Amino acid sequence: MAELLYRLGRASARRAGTVIALWLALMLAAGAAFALFSGELEDSFSIPGTPTDQVNQRLKDEFSGMGGGMGTVVYQSEDGRALTQTQREEIADRVERAAEVEGVQDVVDPFATEEERDEQRELLADGRAQFQEGKAEAEAAGVLDQVAETLDSEEERLERGEALLEMSSGIVMVSEDESTALVTVAFTDSQEEVSQQTRDAVISVFADDPVPGATVDFADDISMELPGLVSKAEVIGVVVAGIVLVVMLGTLIGAGLPILTALIGVGIATLIAMSLSGVLEIATVTPILGLMLGLAVGIDYALFIINRHRRQLKEGVDPAESIGLANGTAGNAVVFAGATVLIALLGLNLTGIGFLGLMGSIGAIAITVAVLIAVTLVPALLSLVGGKILSRRERGRLSGENGDGKAAGARHGGGAAPMSNLGALGRAAVAIVLLGVIALPALDLRTGMPDGSSQPVDSTQYRAYTAIAENFGDGQNGPLLVTADLPGGPDEESAEANAERYQYEVAHAISILGDVAAVAPIGVSENGTLAIFQVIPVDGPSSESTEELVHTLRGMEPIHGTAPLGVAGMASGNIDISETLSDALPTYLSVVVGLSLVILLLVFRSIFVPVVATLGFILSYFAALGGVVAVYQWGWLGGLIGLENPGPVLNFLPTLLVGILFGLAMDYMLFIGTGMREAYVHGTPARLAVVRGFRAGRAVVTAAAIIMISVFGGFVFSEMMMISSVGFALAFGVLIDAFVVRMLLIPAVMHLAGDAAWWLPRWLERILPDIDVEGSALERGHASVSEPEAEVGGSWVEVPEEGAEAASGGRG
Incomplete structure (x- = not known):
């Protein structure tokens, strides 16, 4: 080569x-x-086959128009007072126009929805009044016993209706002070398949023709500002x-x-x-x-x-x-x-x-x-x-x-002296303790996807998220869609009657969970065997309680003999993606560690060097992850990078960091370690070779690391938290690996190992290919490098005449 x-x-x-x-x-x-x-870039992530995806596919099969993505538009009065009737009519007009956009299944008018809810309350109140009146008439006529069964059945239906209305009271589209209204957009395609063109068309309906005296913002389920490639x-x-x-x-x-x-x-x-x-x-x-x-x-x-x-x-x-x-x-x-x-x-x-x-x-x-x-x-x-x-x-x-x-200054390796054993032990101890302390926050790692709260504070997504949280509760930013299998019935009439009763049982079982703010039935399939519910968690979509709620719901079987509940929605989908990625991480890390051992074995022809270099990579990886958790999950120093609301770590970052940091760590090990090996095989004592190789490679590794930290660090200040966190992880990982692992820990451990660092069984030495990474054989084959001097990783090292001969074979 x-x-x-x-x-x-x-x-x-x-x-x-x-x-x-x-x-x-x-x-x-x-x-x-x-x-x-070129086409459109995707602003969401999906993994086919997850529990959320399975629920969405079933909804598409069982319900016409269901299983598509959702978007939220937030209207607020500028003066903080109740939206006027004129403003409500203006909003309703834009709702009608948005419903005509290609790719939109339906757009819900918040004020019409609240009117329907009021009508339901009135109907239930009227029903209760009629029931009391009928009961009184039956009692007066002396036929109460004869109609008791019918009255009990009717009262039971009224109680279920009243209970369901109470359970769903927390799901509102207009705030209590009537200053904020939520417009819900239902798309025909699934959330990750909704085209940017469709989203932009919907946004333009509301944004290009503003309602006088009201502001409009868009949640991140409909609006995702594409980041610029250069900032x-x-x-x-x-x-x-x-x-x-x-x-x-x-x-x-x-x-x-x-x-x-x-x-x-x-x-x-x-x-x-x-x-x-x-x-x-x-x-x-x-x-x-x-x-x-x-x-x-x-x-x-x-x-x-x-x-x-x-x-x-x-x-x-x-x-x-x-x-x-x-x-x-x-x-x-x-x-x-x-x-x-x-x-x-x-x-x-x-x-x-x-x-x-x-x-x-x-x-x-x-x-x-x-x-x-x-x-x-x-x-x-x-x-x-x-x-x-x-x-x-x-x-x-x-x-x-x-x-x-x-x-004249090239011979800077000649006066080098090995470090002391005590000094090497001290350096190794300091490096390991430092890496361990920095890695501790990684034990608390939680992964997820960024939501509106992690967007820039001046973005429409952040304003929408905040407005919803303040006026409707945090959970309204991440509603869940829950499905329940119903037993059905022998005929359509009994199936319908059973569905009404079973809906109540499922809703009641969900409502008594501690992390549920509200639950409302949405509909039942035509054959009466599948019911859908909207569930509003108490906390936001990226919270631990919402994650636990999703798992709790999936483990419930309110109606014995049927399947457990199914859960979908953006929050559920993000949880599934995070867990799938977390499950894949150990396998991928094992593959990378194995690859590291093989590559380093080929390069350094040693058993010890690949092991310590790989362990060093593992330490730098977890230390980098610990730094990410401390900043982006715990919020330490978050204000310096514009992080207003810390939350879970980007779900694919730990896996991505393994691949990228591994490659970069091997770069630094290559430029530090090969100088040591070249010095050793040219006859330099093992511990002196460590110093000479380190001095030869430290300048270029230092410059390379600072350059990478500078480039990656520039992305830390990106407005998109996912880009910011990736930039930070790589910059911090390079900092740790280059300066703590490669330039502090590795030389110390190599010194302590001495000649044993370069031991290789003879049988393995015979079968391994000789990979001359730094091209030493090329140098010896060209007259521009004269004997008896040989270049070692950037420094000139004096070797005896016979040393040149040993360089081609050398010591293991």
Whole structure:
């Protein structure tokens, strides 16, 4: 691979114009595909086969017009007083117009609904009065005993009706002070299948023609503002990355190249991803995830090659030869590092969860483009830039007295000394305790989907959520749809009579639950075997009590001999998705851990190194998860990022974090650990090799980590909490893994292990392929690196004449 990349780098440098033209053509082709084939992005997530999905499918089969998505429109008077009759008529007019929108099944007028409820109360009151009057007449006529059975049956029906009306009293469409009204929109398609065009058409009916003296807002079940791909915070992150590059490389041209190539890469990858939205159900967050990953790794991968090229130029290597060598050595490491991220992301498809696998696949496209650009476009641009990749001072020094082919400062490894055993124990203890403390909040992890309360405070979704909670109760933001199987009857008349009685029994069993605010029967199927109820929880859709209520309802069988209750609705659907993802996480984590052990075994040809490196990844993963829980679930420091209402952690974040953080952690382990291994196989004592390898790789790993933290950190300030939490998790995870695990814990543990760190059974050594990640064999095969010196992970280490021979075989 190293030799192939060497040739590719030299060819790209010789034909720089062609390479640049090819990448520009690819960008134009991706842009054309986007213009021709892009479709709508999805603002919701679904997993077929969940209990909620099964209930929805049954409702579609049993009830005409049922099983579709719902949306809520909130009207409020501007002065806080009761909505006037004129305003009510204006709202009713817009309800009628919205009902005519294609894709809308029905729109409920809140005021007409409340009038119907009042009529029901009057009818029940009249019925009670007539019953009392009839009973009195029967008693006066002396026939009370003869009609007692009929009277008892009638009284029982009245009591059931009165009880049902009382149970449903908490389900209202107009607030008690009549200043707020809820318009309910029923769509023909399921919640996740409602098109953005249909939603926009409904919103325009209410928003484009406002009711004088009233405000209108839309809940997140109908309105989902698509996030912009680029925001000010993300630009700031790129600027910070640029500053780091300038400090490290010392030249604006050197700093600009990684950013330029990364932007080209994410542009192509994002256009490709968006062009697939016409045939695939891609969530709004998916292209942003690809952009986030592509930008971060694109800058880092280009940096690795440019940094290697710069160092070789300062050592007097011919520019053309240096580009090839940089591509064959650092580029080889880039390809391997990219492959680990790629495999981990594609592994998300193993979870069997469609939208998560698609996220991984889109992220894999971004990684693939970043790697290809690093090993082709970067060498081409380096050839055009020439010596300007070095600063004036560096060029002057190279052509002056130190231009003998080796930079005077390059031999920074010679005076290194191993750390003490006590110091190593102290470092390892500090790192493990720190990681353990940070990971503690992960024990309290709750997952879910963001609701209106987590939206920006100036958004229509947040205003709608708040208005509903204040005027109707938190539970009104997440109503549940409950189904109950009924025994039916031998004929239609008895089935109808039984259904009325069974409806009451089911409603009563639900109403006495502590977390239920109200329950109301909606309807019964034609054959009288399935009843539907609307249930309003006491708390909001993302609360623990609502989650427990869903499980309680699904475990109930109010009518013995029938099936347990079924539950649907947005809150129920989100709970099902979260639980499905949580169930898939251990399996996926096991796959990634196994993959980590195999990859590291191949690279480091050691038993000890893969084990400690993988354990380090597990520690950094749970520490990152602990940070997310502390900020987004507990609300610690939430005000700094605009988090007003903490809640459950995004349900697919823990699984997504496994794949991405694993790949990035392997990158850092690669650039820290291979330097140690190269020093060791060239004859350096094991503990001294740890120091030399660490010193050789720490600068580039530090810069790479800061760049990734800056890019990911920019997304923390996104208005969408799901994007913000993903950005935070990745930024914090990189911070922990790079600086605590790779640069504090791993060197300490490697020192304590000594020679045992590189032990490998002979039988295993014989069957393992020799993967030369850093291209040491390539360096030895080219005259630009002379003996008896050999480059070790970025530092020059003196080795004896016989050491060069040992380098090719070395010690295990």
